Amino acid sequence: AQSVTQLDSQVPVFEEAPVELRCNYSSSVSVYLFWYVQYPNQGLQLLLKYLSGSTLVESINGFEAEFNKSQTSFHLRKPSVHISDTAEYFCAVSGLSGGYQKVTFGTGTKLQVIP
Amino acid sequence: DAGVIQSPRHEVTEMGQEVTLRCKPISGHNSLFWYRQTMMRGLELLIYFNNNVPIDDSGMPEDRFSAKMPNASFSTLKIQPSEPRDSAVYFCASSLGQGAAGELFFGEGSRLTVL
Numbered sequence: 001a002q003s004v005t006q007l008d009s010q011v012p013v014f015e016e017a018p019v020e021l022r023c024n025y026s027s028s029v030s031v032y033l034f035w036y037v038q039y040p041n042q043g044l045q046l047l048l049k050y051l052s053g054s055t056l057v058e059s060i061n062g063f064e065a066e067f068n069k070s071q072t073s074f075h076l077r078k079p080s081v082h083i084s085d086t087a088e089y090f091c092a093v094s095g096l097s098g099g100y101q102k103v104t105f106g107t108g109t110k111l112q113v114i115p
Numbered sequence: 116d117a118g119v120i121q122s123p124r125h126e127v128t129e130m131g132q133e134v135t136l137r138c139k140p141i142s143g144h145n146s147l148f149w150y151r152q153t154m155m156r157g158l159e160l161l162i163y164f165n166n167n168v169p170i171d172d173s174g175m176p177e178d179r180f181s182a183k184m185p186n187a188s189f190s191t192l193k194i195q196p197s198e199p200r201d202s203a204v205y206f207c208a209s210s211l212g213q214g215a216a217g218e219l220f221f222g223e224g225s226r227l228t229v230l
Binding site for chain 1: 119148157158160163165170171206208212218219221222223224
């Protein structure tokens with residue numbers, strides 16, 4: 001079985017300040033890791049993903065995440081947030097289960113950027 | 116591409132009525148997922164289809180829920196009879212390949228309110 005833990009349900013941060021959204025996972029098999037973002041009244045959109053290779057992955061809008069196998073973590077960071085980053089962020093893990101790549105989502109972290 | 120298309124976007128119905136939610140996945144995608152999102156339980160996988168065949172329906176809450184995928188471009192999720200606790204946002208997502216080794220593409224969701 002696999003699971004994802006996002007300990008912070010809400011993270012308020014001032015505009016232009018750095019932010020880190022934490023994600024830890026548990027799995028008995030090799031996994032792929034994802035961060036999705038959900039803006040109000042919309043579906044989830046892929047922000048970034050780790051499949052293999054470099055453990056540091058980046059998005060086009062300045063977010064980055066680092067896969068740490070020993071700590072089973074995939075924390076999301078941004079050095080300077082904008083108002084437009086206000087959204088809910090979901091960490092997800094995809095691993096082989098029952099013969100197919102099954103995705104398990106965390107409970108989400110609401111990022112509130114304060115002007 | 117138009118993305119994943121869901122209808123209706125909003126549905127308000129009374130307890131006991133039948134509800135049918137519809138999804139058109141992205142053309143060429145062979146995996147389709149139905150998720151339910153609530154404040155209490157977060158994002159839950161209801162059912163996963165691969166090449167129009169249900170592969171994992173372990174998340175379907177009970178017999179009142181049923182899902183079909185008659186062809187590669189259409190799927191339905193039916194609730195009969197509906198209950199107030201079914202109130203949630205239902206998302207359809209599609210992906211290329213077996214399960215979700217890569218990216219899930221979500222629709223904008225169908226918000227269901229059962230009175």
